Amino acid sequence: MIKTKLFILALLFQLCFTLGLGTVVSYGNTRDRAPSGLMVWGEDLTGLNRAQVSALIREKLPTAVTYEGQVYPLKWDKTYAEIELWLDRVYPVTTGSWFEDVLQNLARPSDVTSFGSISLNQAEIFEQLQAFSLKINQPVRSATISFADGQLKKSDGAAGKELDIEATWLKISQEPQQKQVEASVNVIPAKPSTSDINKIVNNLGDYTTYFNPLDKLRTNNVRLAALALNNRLIPPGDVFSFNEVVGERTEASGYSPSVVFVNQSMIKDIGGGICQDSSTLYQAVLQANLAIEERHSHSLAVSYVRRGQDATVAYGILDFRFRNNTKGYLLISARIGPNWLRIRLFGVADEKHPELRKPEGYPIGPESWDKDPK
Structure with missing residues (x-):
């Protein structure tokens, strides 16, 4: 009976020794090796040590953003720190106690470990992309047109550029194995464009009214x-x-106080007289066959246009509004002489908005396009 117990104890001792030795051997062989199934962007890193895995992950990160031949280097300091924290979970950290290290190694997960459990530091990259945008972005320059010295003067426009930070970040995060990532840049078209401005060649309206310069x-x-x-x-x-x-x-x-018409009577108010501007513009709009949205007549007849052909305005109460229903941009030219106000409309002529044959006015118009009223 005693011999049997001793035999059993001997077997248990041998078993414990074997298990312990296996554990020591296993710990020695695996404590600084990637567990089975460790994947980084589809690559199996089983058996590599921590330094190798850390270096490989860093090697896979893009080094720069590029645009039109310019290279903008990327820094990954915060992401590197997060990678090391993740590796702390993958590899057993030495505690100084052999026994605890063995237990910790045994407790390591044996299933597939994916790099998806760590993400790139978005804030770190956004900050850099914001700095890059200051060098990449270009403001929109609209084309311009004005009427001066008897002619239309035009300047070309240019489209703007704007770094799409969100789209560029997605490229970086979703395609990390590219060493250099082409920046996503949005082109912002100029409004109006040079083409839009170059189409403005036709006289659609030209009307002149007169006033007392005294x-x-x-x-x-x-x-x-x-x-x-x-x-x-x-x-x-x-x-x-x-x-x-x-x-x-x-x-x-x-603005100065001058005569205005209110309820069939004349009083003085700030801005009196500007209804001549709105009425002259209204006549040019009629010539151009534009769509009238709002127009009101004075309560009394005015001297600068025919009766019923005026357009009175009062800020916040009465307005003159029209829609540009042509196929292009419309330019208003408003010029004032010693005793005359001339308003022209330049645009794109078509069947509904034909080019005006001659300038008009009340009681008379200019002799020709090139001559101002006398």
Whole structure:
């Protein structure tokens, strides 16, 4: 009986020794080796040590963003730190206690470990892409047009560029094995473009009205409104608002008190006289066959256009509005002489909006396109 117990104890001792030796051997062989099934972007790293895996992961990260031959190096300091924290979970960290190290090694997960459990540091890359954008981005330069010295003067426009930070980040994060990633850059078209401006060649409206230059305060108001209208460009389809463009008529903005019509009576108010600007513009709009959205007549007849052919305005109450229903941009030219106001509309002629044959006005118009009223 005693011999049997001793035999059993001997067997147990041998078993424990064998298991312990196997554990030691296993610990020695695997403590600094990647567990079976460790994958990084589809590559099996089973058996590699920590330094090898760390170096390989870093090697797979893109080194730069490129655009039009320029190279913008990427820094991965925060991502490197996160990689090391992840590797701490993959590899057993030496505690200084042999027994604890053995137990920790035994406790390592034996299933497939994926690099998907760690992500690239987005904030780190966004900050760098934001800095790159300062070098890549280019502002839009709209084409311009104005009427001066008897001719249309034009300047070319240029499209803008803007680094798409989100799209570039997705390229970096989804295609990490590319050493250099081409930046995603959005092209912002110029509005109006050079092509849009070059189409503006036709006279669609040209109307002249006259005023008494001795009425200095009223003349000042007519001049200020004309300055606000001059060289105003209206995109196709847009609605033009006289009140919105000219703005509120106040003493602070330079307007003077002059006669206005209110309820079939004449009173003085700030900005009196600018209805000559809105009425002259209305006549040019009629010539161009544009769509009228809002128009009101005075309560009394005015002297600068035929009866019923005026367009009164009162800021916040009455407006003159029309829609640019042509196929292109529309340019307003508003010029003022010693006793005359001439408003022209330049645009793209078509069957509905034919080119005007000759300038008109009340009571008379200019002799020709090239000559101002006398």
